[in-house]
Amino acid sequence: MLAWIVAAACMWRGLTSDEADAVAQELTDRLDILTLMPTDLTAGEARDVLDAAIATVLERTRA
Numbered sequence: 001m002l003a004w005i006v007a008a009a010c011m012w013r014g015l016t017s018d019e020a021d022a023v024a025q026e027l028t029d030r031l032d033i034l035t036l037m038p039t040d041l042t043a044g045e046a047r048d049v050l051d052a053a054i055a056t057v058l059e060r061t062r063a
Helices: 002-012 017-033 043-062
Strands: none
Touching (some): 017 043
16 A cells, blocks of 8 residues: 555656655655554654655755
8 A cells, every 4th residue: 555655646746667666765764764664654744754755865866
């Protein structure tokens, strides 16, 4: 389910498939650092973490 959400968010923002893969990895890394599972987050927290992962990837790839 998480993969679908990440893919949809990335498509909506116009990211390439490589950027979407990088976002998925960044999101996984962030959750691992926080020792959280996606189900541990509220919808708002999940959105914030996803938005931060997307921003990080865009900084790296489009700067």
